[in-house]
Amino acid sequence: MQVAPSAYRRHAARRRNPEMRSAQAKRDERLVTQIEGVWEANLEVYGADRVWKQLKREGVPVARCSVERLMRRLGLQGARRGKTVCTTVPERDDALTHHSDRGSQYVSIRYTERLAEAGIEPSVGSRGDSYDNALAETINGLYKAELIHRRGPWRSRESVELATLEWVSWFNHQRLMEPLGYIPPVEAEANYYRQLASQAAMAA
Numbered sequence: 001m002q003v004a005p006s007a008y009r010r011h012a013a014r015r016r017n018p019e020m021r022s023a024q025a026k027r028d029e030r031l032v033t034q035i036e037g038v039w040e041a042n043l044e045v046y047g048a049d050r051v052w053k054q055l056k057r058e059g060v061p062v063a064r065c066s067v068e069r070l071m072r073r074l075g076l077q078g079a080r081r082g083k084t085v086c087t088t089v090p091e092r093d094d095a096l097t098h099h100s101d102r103g104s105q106y107v108s109i110r111y112t113e114r115l116a117e118a119g120i121e122p123s124v125g126s127r128g129d130s131y132d133n134a135l136a137e138t139i140n141g142l143y144k145a146e147l148i149h150r151r152g153p154w155r156s157r158e159s160v161e162l163a164t165l166e167w168v169s170w171f172n173h174q175r176l177m178e179p180l181g182y183i184p185p186v187e188a189e190a191n192y193y194r195q196l197a198s199q200a201a202m203a204a
Helices: 007-015 023-041 048-057 064-074 109-117 134-151 157-173 185-203
Strands: 096-100 120-124
Touching: 023 048, 023 064, 048 064, 109 120, 134 157, 157 185
Parallel strands: 096 120
Antiparallel strands: none
């Protein structure tokens, strides 16, 4: 690749004297430190959008595209829920699971015995719940994506328990929640009780 001598001399001069760098390069250097700080402080699970929103909460004037650009340069990625694109055929075992509701025909002794004879594992949904624990599954999905799968493999049950305590504390006190307007749950709770107290004072 051919480089103009003047361009090379400018580059060499900037390396010798960092103060000669452009204003954007200097700002990027400051932002990199702030972005890494936010990403690491939030268990390395935030993507560009939440890092940007957290920086805004801290009063850092920055565009989302700048955060995305610098995170890409640094190789920082947030936790992703869902499966990645699979390009190989997995080696599945012979186990087969039959999932059903709790209809009488599906929990009868004869039916379950027939499943056992065929080597099929029975599975039934929760009782009287059409959503089948959708809320619990949502939090479990976040827990697995942001902690279990991201930090694994785990060496002991104790390490999982300690990491879970850390994650739960972070989730309640720091994690920016979109349904709450990108504030942590503990802040939303405080706002709720503050509003109740204000309404009670006005009614008195």
